[in-house]
Amino acid sequence: MGLEKENILIVDDDIHILELLQRHLQALNYHVYKAVSVKQALYVLHDSAIDLLITDIQMPEIDGLQLLKYTAEHYPEIPKLVITGYPSVDDAMSVIKTGATDYLTKPFTKEELKQAVNRSLEAAKKTKQTQQKKPLITTGYGQMIGQSVAFKKVTQIIERVKDNKATVLIEGESGTGKELVARAIHFSGKFAKQPFIAVNCGAIPENLLESELFGYTKGAFTGANENKNGFFQAANNGTLFLDEIGNASTAVQAKLLRALQEKEITKVGSQKAEKVDLRIIAATNNNLQEDIANKTFREDLYYRLTVVQINVPPLRERKSDIPLLVEQFLKKYGVEYKDRLLQITDNALKMLQRYHWQGNIRELENVIQRAVIMSDGIIDTKDFPDYLKYKIEFPDASFTSLQQMEKEYILKVLAATNNNKTKAAEILQIDRKTLRQKLK
Ligand SMILES: Nc1ncnc2c1ncn2[C@@H]1O[C@H](COP(=O)(O)OP(=O)(O)OP(=O)(O)O)[C@@H](O)[C@H]1O
Ligand SMILES: [Mg+2]
Known part of the structure; x- marks a missing residue:
């Protein structure tokens, strides 16, 4: 075994088993994360880089099979080792269907555990090597x-710019x-370990934004009792995220331009420029x-800002993602409020796909x-707010009235004939009098 410690998440409602597993695995030099429920496990999976999941099957509330299924979908690269007390053929079949790499029955020896863990991690390494060329997980x-x-x-643009x-x-x-x-x-890029600083330019009062961004020197204004760095210095070597940039005042815009052009900034109250690299x-x-x-x-x-431009599409232009997003939010809030994973009817899903999402995701x-929160079982249209039911999108927002179409068409013909009404009337196959009336 190498020096690097793999992160292993163990999930079991039996605290004694958890502790036993922890002791064994730590003795084998692994880093152990424990969860007594699937709910807790989901949080750990989300927040940590887990290399192996070891889970029990029979657990109250959400069982291990659901966790295996979830992990297979969302973290396909994590190998899954199942530990169970009641091995039945049915159980075994369901476990194998979820793609678990191995199966261990209680009671087991430390040696059996060690070998199962090794096998799972090795198998995962192999698939990782063969899959390395695949850049993106297909669902996100x-x-x-x-x-x-x-x-x-x-x-695709993110892939290009991240490094x-x-x-x-x-x-x-x-x-x-x-x-x-x-x-x-x-x-996701190579500066991930450097700072990421997010600044909402719309939330900081205009008169403070400059000093917040670039810092200030002692005595620069009343209340400036010491030298202070700004967000630019804080984000140095990393990323500065300027949210709502449209709200920056013209004074701040001028300074931002200089920071981008010269890669240097000046604190408020100072004459000295400082180099920044971010x-x-x-x-x-x-x-x-x-x-x-x-x-x-x-x-x-x-033009300085738009070296690369990313247009994030509104939800109505990526409707095929709605079921995936809904599934994700159902999981998130199902676990948070109801301690289980909720379902949604096809009708309800269709309604969500028809709606014109002004506020997007x-x-x-x-x-x-x-x-x-509102539903007791399967989520249906009745669980949605009323406005969703009425504001259903029209098939094509560009449809207009006949009158409008006629007007536009007449003007187009006139323009094409250099405003020659006789020619235009000929093309339109109406007499000149009718054309004059219409133009009025
Ligand atoms: N592709 C996605 N998958 C899952 N959740 C998403 C996705 N995109 C956005 N969200 C969620 O939607 C919410 C809004 O996202 P975010 O704050 O990034 O939007 P924004 O464009 O910055 O909004 P605003 O213009 O209001 O500042 C967040 O809760 C975020 O987690
Ligand atoms: Mg935002």
């Missing part, structure tokens, strides 16, 4: 869920996951092009959270 990326074409476009320091501008409607994209870029990711749900036209956003800064998550 980091904490982001999705497999639609629109979503994959986003993850370099090119400035990225993330655009998208509210609640589409812009911040999650920024985090995915940082935490990646800037900015996000906005404003239309910056419009802001530029209105002279509230600097065009030169815009955040709104969808809220709806599911509420439905889980």
Whole structure:
């Protein structure tokens, strides 16, 4: 066995077994995480890099089979070793179906455990080696869920930018996951161990934003009792995430431009420039092009920021991801509020896919959270708020009235004939008088 300690998560409702396993595994130099329930195990899986899952099958509330299934879907690379007290043929069959790598029956010896653990970890290493070429898990990326074409476009760009320091501008409607994209870029790339600092430019009062970003020197303004670093210095070598960049004042924009161009900043109250080396990711749900036209956003800064541009699609353009997202939120809130995994009817799912999600994924998550609280069993349309039932999307938002169509068409013909009404009337096969009336 090498020097690196693998992380093993053990799940059993029997605390004695947990402790026995822990002792054995620690003696074998593994790092052990314990969970007494599936619910607790889900949190550990989410927060830690687990190399092997060892779980009991029979447990109250959610049983081990569900945990195995969940792990197979969401963490397919983690090998799964099952420990059970009542081996029946049916049990064994279900366990094998979940893709568990091994099976150990209680009672077992320390040696049997050691060998089973070794076999599972080795098997996982082998599959990892053969699968290494596969860059993405098909149902998501980091904490982001999705497999639609629109979503994959986003993850492809993330793959390209994660390991370099090119400035990225993330655009998208509210609640589409812009911040999650920024985090995915940082935490999946080679600067993941460096700081990731998120600043909401809309939440900091305008007069404070500059000193918060760049720091200040003692005496720079009343209350500046000491020299202080800003977010730029804090994020040095890592990523500075400037959220709601459209809200930065023109003074801050000028300083940001300089920071991007010269890679240096100046504290408020200081003359001395300091070098910084970091990646800037900015996000906005404003239309910056419009802001530029209105002279509230600097065009030169815009072009500095958009070295790489990511448009996070609204949920209505990635409807095929809705079932996946719903499943994820059902798991999250089912475990949180009801201690089990809830189901949803096809009708309810269809309603969610028809709705025009103004608030995007955040709104969808809220709806599911509420439905889980309201529902006693399988979630159905009755568990959704009323507004969801009425605001069903029209098949095509670009449909307009006949009158409007007629007007547009007449103007088009006129333009094509250089405003020659006789020719236009000929093409339209109406007399000139009718044309004049219509134009009125
Ligand atoms: N692909 C995804 N999979 C799962 N959850 C997601 C995904 N995208 C976003 N979310 C969730 O949706 C919520 C909104 O995401 P986030 O805060 O990143 O959006 P945003 O675009 O920054 O929103 P805003 O414009 O309001 O700041 C968060 O709870 C986030 O975890
Ligand atoms: Mg945000």
